[in-house]
Amino acid sequence: MLPDHLQRGLILVNPRARGIVARRFDAEAALRYVRRRGVEARLVVASSVDEMSAEARKAAAGGDGVVFVAGGDGALRLVARELAGSGTVLAAIPGGTANVWGREAGIPTGFRAAFDAHLSGQAVEMDLGAAGDEVFLLMASIGWDAAIAGRVSLALKRRMGPLAYVVEAARMLPSLRPAPARWSVSGGVAPERAYERPLAVMLVGNTRLYGGVVEIADQASARDGLLDLYALCPERPGDGARLAWKTVRHALAGDRAAVVDRGSGVSFETPGFPIQLDGDTVGETPVRLTVRPRALRVSVPAGPLPAVLP
Numbered sequence: 001m002l003p004d005h006l007q008r009g010l011i012l013v014n015p016r017a018r019g020i021v022a023r024r025f026d027a028e029a030a031l032r033y034v035r036r037r038g039v040e041a042r043l044v045v046a047s048s049v050d051e052m053s054a055e056a057r058k059a060a061a062g063g064d065g066v067v068f069v070a071g072g073d074g075a076l077r078l079v080a081r082e083l084a085g086s087g088t089v090l091a092a093i094p095g096g097t098a099n100v101w102g103r104e105a106g107i108p109t110g111f112r113a114a115f116d117a118h119l120s121g122q123a124v125e126m127d128l129g130a131a132g133d134e135v136f137l138l139m140a141s142i143g144w145d146a147a148i149a150g151r152v153s154l155a156l157k158r159r160m161g162p163l164a165y166v167v168e169a170a171r172m173l174p175s176l177r178p179a180p181a182r183w184s185v186s187g188g189v190a191p192e193r194a195y196e197r198p199l200a201v202m203l204v205g206n207t208r209l210y211g212g213v214v215e216i217a218d219q220a221s222a223r224d225g226l227l228d229l230y231a232l233c234p235e236r237p238g239d240g241a242r243l244a245w246k247t248v249r250h251a252l253a254g255d256r257a258a259v260v261d262r263g264s265g266v267s268f269e270t271p272g273f274p275i276q277l278d279g280d281t282v283g284e285t286p287v288r289l290t291v292r293p294r295a296l297r298v299s300v301p302a303g304p305l306p307a308v309l310p
Contacts, residue, residue, distance in 0.1 A: 005065035005089045005123050005297075008040040012055055012079065014071030015045050018157055019095035025070055025111055030093075033112070034068070037119050041068075053078050060086035066299065068118065070111070072096015073138060077278040081135045084128055084295045091118040091299035097157045098212040098279070100138050104308050105300045117301040124309055125294040126222040129206040129277075131287050136277040137296070139210060139217075140289055142202040142268055144176050146276035165211065176200070178234055181273065185229060187264030195259055197233040199273070200240070204229050204266055204289050207308045218250045222308050225293040229266060231259040265290045 011034065013027050014020060031043040046052040056079040059067050069079050070093040083090055093114045094102035101107075108114050129136040141149075152168045160167060181199035186192045203210065205217035205228045217228040230252055234240045239257045252258040266289040273285040300306060 002038050002119070003123070005299075006039055006119065007065055009034075009064050009066035009068065009091075010055065010059045011041055011043045011068045011070065012052060012059075012075075013043070013045045014052060014069075014075040014095070017071040017075060017095045018097045019072070019099070020070060023095070023111070025095055027070070030068075030070070030111065030115065034115060034119070037115075039066075039119070049078060053082055056082035059083075060088045064088055066091050066118070068093055068115070070095045073098065073100050073278045074280050076101055077136060077280060080128060080137055080296050081133075083297075084135060084292060087297060089123045089297045089299050091121075100209050100212040100278075101207075103212050104138070104207050104209055104306060105298065106306050107301065118299045121299050121301045123297050123299055124223075124305060126296055126298050126309060127206055127225060128292045128295045129204065129227060130290045130292050131275065131277060131282065134277055134282050135292070136206060137222075138205070138207045138278045140204040141276045142204075142273045142285060142287075143179075143181075143199050144172075144201045145203065146274035146281055147176070148172055149276045149279060150274055150281035179270075179273070181268070181270045183231075183266060183268040183270075185261045185263040185266050188226060188262045193261060193263075195231070197231065197259065198235055200232045200234055202229065202231040202268070206291070214248055215250075216247060220308065221310055223294065223310060225291050226262050226264055227266060227289060227291055229259065229261045229263070233257050233259065 034041045044055045060083050066089045068091045094109050148168050178198035178200045182196045184194040205220045207222050208215045208217045208220045210216040220228040232243045234257050246252045253260045268285045268287050275282050
């Protein structure tokens, strides 16, 4: 007997996602498969991001128990925004460029295996990060990282996958410079902390993996009501290389050119820095990043919960 949230649901497909195109996802076959497994399901192959958001909103309002999202992290972010607070479960079918949430949650990359993992899996609550009306499951970034993400074309991502970001970074890095910035962090274990530093990159993590490859926020939990902040603030020759090395070794704390903090809110005051949420550029600072505790129900495989969902 399927659990209640799997009695009725929606398969929502982003047909432009890299993995969906490259691996020739068969949406009609997926629909037949989940119906044979007992799910009263319907299928929408979205023609635009607006349609994807509208269909997710309709699923939540109509009482669907689950939305299977076949696409990448950007599609998951859009759907999560509409499902937040509704009780409808988000079930990721990894089909994007990096599939960071799939890696965090231990969801198999094969389409059939991913559906099976959800059909035999479990639903848990997780925090969502928020930037105004926008949300993020994974990470927000401000500065160089967001500028690079905003320049990577869909064509390059389809051709090169995650390496597209490396290629664009190599093109842009010679022209990038730290810029003066002011921000503050509230919540956590101390009173509000204010910072004023030359900023290159700020990463604010709800989860742990950056780009699906480097576990930057190695202690982050998506169920603790907090965001983990890492700001890289190089000022002298050699700072950049040292910070990059320490970032991958989880050794930034205490470095004079880095800020490591944890809190429930981050207020970035300086205007003009680009912002990225789960791979999508969404405008510029100023911005306030906050947490919506346990706002989203997600499906993960059966067994012990992933490390990011303790």
